[in-house]
Amino acid sequence: MITLLHGDFIEASRSELNRLKQAAIGRELRELDGRTVVESDLTQSLESSSLFGEDTVVIIERLFSKIGRQPKRIEKLCALLAGDWSTDIILWEDKELGATVVKQLGSKAQVRLFKLPVLIFQFLDSIRPNNASQVLGIYEKLMADVAPELAFSMLVKRVRQLIQLSDGGSPAGLAGWQISRLTTQTKSFTMEQLVRFYRQTRDSEVAMKTGTSAFRAREHVEYLLSSL
Secondary structure: OEEEEEOOOHHHHHHHHHHHHHHOEOEEEEEEEOOOOOHHHHHHHHHOOOOOOOOEEEEEEOOOOOOOOOHHHHHHHHHHHOOOOOOEEEEEOOOOOOHHHHHHOOOOOEEEEOOOOHHHHHHHHOOOOOOHHHHHHHHHHHOOOOOHHHHHHHHHHHHHHHHHHHOOOOOOOOOHHHHHHHHHHHOOOOHHHHHHHHHHHHHHHHHHHHOOOOOOHHHHHHHHHHOO
């Protein structure tokens, strides 16, 4: 059986992968890095039986991340995975795979898509000076769906992107429409405000990692947003 875990909500999909690993205790786990594995090793992992007669589970991470748009290569890999294997296969991807790839894994594949809640982007887009009340309201709702640690890390990432754009740079991995939205957001800040806010986020991160703060991640984010 094939189980596919994919999507941009990496924390959630990784948590599910860890849960599946725990559930497989007592079976032989074979973990492969899909970015470096070659077909012969992949085939051997799927077809060879356990030395101790245990059921086997093959976990492959990021198998399709290195391929890009190579339809023949994708078709070949999917055909290999969808073969008549006695082992269970778990695929973990740190992005959402296209419908073509999912379809080629076969109708028996269990597919679980983990998408970041739309609310998290509303939260990030609402971050600007003199808007603490609105952004705190969105953040409160967001806490029902995501961990505060995730909200904190994405907040730090967003501030870095805004600083980079304000300084004339262009954050990697973003589409044109995303750059446009962030550029609009930067106009609400001065560079001094962005740098000061970023330093506050770094101070909070250090305090949490070193245990020198009594605040939890959720409270740190609330404090940071209140200071806008």
